[in-house]
Amino acid sequence: MTKLRPAVPAVLSAVLMRCLEKRPxxxxxxxxxxxxxxETAATPSGGLSPTAPTAAISSGTEEAIRRSHPARVALLFAAASIGVLGVVYLLVRQLGLPDWVLTGAVLLLLIGLPIILVTGHFERRRALARASGRVATTPAPGLHGWLTWRKAIRGGVLAFAALGLAAMVYTAMRVLGIGPVGTLVASGRLSERDRLVVADFDNRTADSSLGQSITEAFRIDLAQTPVVRILSTAEVGDALARMQRDAATPVTPALAREIATREGAKAVVVGDISALGKSYVLSARVLSPADGSELVALRETAADDAGIVAALDRLSGKLRERIGESLKSIRAGQPLDQVTTGSLEALRLYSEGAKLSEHGRDRQAVERLEQAIALDSGFAMAWRKLAVALDNSRASQDRVVAATTRAWQHRDRLPEIERQLTAAYYHGVVEVDAAKEEAAYRRVLTIRPDNYVALNNLSLLLSKLGRPVEAESLIVLLIRANPDPGNGMLQLMLAQVMQQHDAEVRRTLDSMMSRGPDLPLYRWGRGLALTAMRDYDGAERAFLDIGRKA
Structure with missing residues (x-):
């Protein structure tokens, strides 16, 4: 302005030029x-002073300097990220979107963090330059021109819009049966409630018992889908009998295809497990019984033998998804315990009973476990868990011994881990031998170091044997690995009481009450712990509380 109108004072020119700033x-x-x-630019006589170099900055510029402080930018971005991830997580769970949507959101936010921080740095520099009068009238070239708040936010919105579009396209392709993500039901290769035959897993490892255990667990996992129906062990046995074959004949892929053809099943599921060093590779394929053509092929890996069950769960979940079950339905299904039984309903009842027993509701657990045994009288692990629940509910010792003995009688049909758990309990109740009981639990932990039952029961045994330090070290592993440790908290408290660590006992009690304030097992444990610490008033209140809430 001063170039065109030299008579205009510099102060007035600065005021007017700030009115014309590009950024509001x-x-x-x-x-x-x-x-x-x-008014500041005006002289007392009404003229204008030409001496001031520039006008003061606007309140908007001051606010821009404050907003662009790095700590504030990082804090706001973290808060926004938590909110965004919460919304995405809910959408994934409620709408049944694939898991990679949440992973994609995390990656976008990680990419966005440095962009936002650098943008804040540049915006702060621009605002400070304006405050000092060094602002350029032409847009900054290169990166400076691109990294503005408006462009950064617009880029983030577009990135998440692209993620949402990708999720919509994936879901549409899946529902319509298009491409490699299309389900077998949507593509017309299977129909809802079609029957499938599961062949025995091809075991390519040194552990000869692994194939049977994996096959049974995989069959049980697949049987939870409401989309198709898996031929039960009994139905396969009947089909073998009609083929004049022994019911114990291994169901190879070729035999499974023949059974499917005879029984009118629409597909065959075959799988194998192979050892690769210390890791394992599990694969599953869906085949057409007519010509053996491959409809779906999937694979999962386990880092070691302790990860086989988790890998099998992931594999069955992926297969159920590819068959046509919604991701929401797959996620909503509670995982069943991995124990040996030919009845899916018996397994569900066992899982419910085991969970009730772990939380001190043993009378209800007894009902569920007796129902499971009525469906499968040879269900060894249900007999064993029934003995535990009866003992905890103070039933007669004769009933406890009888149930334990029945589990022991069926041990030969069990895989190694279940056999050792059954043996351990038998040597703890019937033929009492603490050394054999401890050895059995330690064999289980050698095979699967995170086994809940072995960690919990061995910790209790070690406390009884006067070895609370060892007991505490085991139960801490269980609690860290399980978000819902059940009565593992009681074992931790017992080990701490025996070591007279009163402060740690009180912390454990507080943790127990925060996890399950209404669980009778935890309230009972609180009373006992306070009694052991000679806090008799607190113990009395705890036991009276049990009576009021009974």
Whole structure:
């Protein structure tokens, strides 16, 4: 302005030029701000002073400097990220979107963090330059011109819109049976409630018992899908009998295809497990019984033998998804315990009973476990768990011994881990031998170091044997590995009481009450712990509380 009108004072020129700033925040934000600047520029006589170098900055520029502080930018981005991830997580769970949507959101936020921080740095530099009068009138070239708040936010919105579009396209392709993500039901290769035959897993490892255990667990996992129906062990046995074959004949892929053809099943599921060093590779394929053509092929890996069950769960979940079950339905299904039984309903009842027993509701657990045994009288692990629940509910010792003995009688049909758990309990109740009981639990932990039952029961045994330090070290592993440790908290408290670590006992009690304030097992344990610490008033209140809530 001063170039065109040299007579215009510099102060007035600065005030007017700030009115024309490209970014709205850099302009005077109100008429009052502009009026104050004009009054400041005016001399007492009414003329204008030419001596001031520049006008004061606008309130918008001041706010821009404050907003662009790195700590504030990082804090706001973290808060926004938590909110975004919460919304995405709910959408994934409620709408049945694939898991990679949540992973994609995390990656976008990780990419966005440095962009936002650098943008904040540049915006702060721009605002400080305006405050000092060094602002350029032309847009900054290169990266400076691209990294503005408006462009950064617009880029983030577009990135998440692209993620949402990708999820919509994936879901549409899956529902319509298009491409490699299309389900077998949507593509017309299977129909809802079609029957499938599961062949025995091809065991390519040194552990000869692994194939049977994996096959049974895989069959049980697949049987939970409501989309198709898996031929039960009994139905396969009947089909073998009609083929004049022994019911114990291994169901190879070729035999499974023949059974499917005879029984009118629409597909055959075959699988194998192979050892690769210390890791394991599990694969599953869905075949057409007519010509053996491959409809679906999937694979999962386990880092060691302790990860086989988790890998099998992932594999069965992926297969159920590819068959046509919704991801929401797969996620909603509670995982069943991995124990040996030919009845899916008996397994469900066992899982419910085991969970009730772990939380001190043993009378209800007894009902569920007796129902499971009525469906499968040879269900060894249900007999064993029934003995535990009877003992905890103070039933007669004769009933406890009888149930334990029945589990022991069926041990030969069990895989190694279940056999050792049954043996351990038998040597703890019937033929009492603490050394054999401990040895059995330690064999289980050698095979699967995170086995809940072995960690919990061995910790209790070690406490009884006067070895609370060892007991505490085991039960801490269980609690760290399980978000719902059940009565593992009681074992931890017992080990701490025996070591007279009163402060740690009180912390454990507080943790127990925060996890399950209404669980009778935890309230009972609180009373016993306070009694052991000679806090008799607190113990009395705890036991009275049990009576009021019984």
């Amino acid at each position: 925040a850099d302009r005077w934000q109100t008429a009052g701000e502009l009026l104050a600047q004009l």
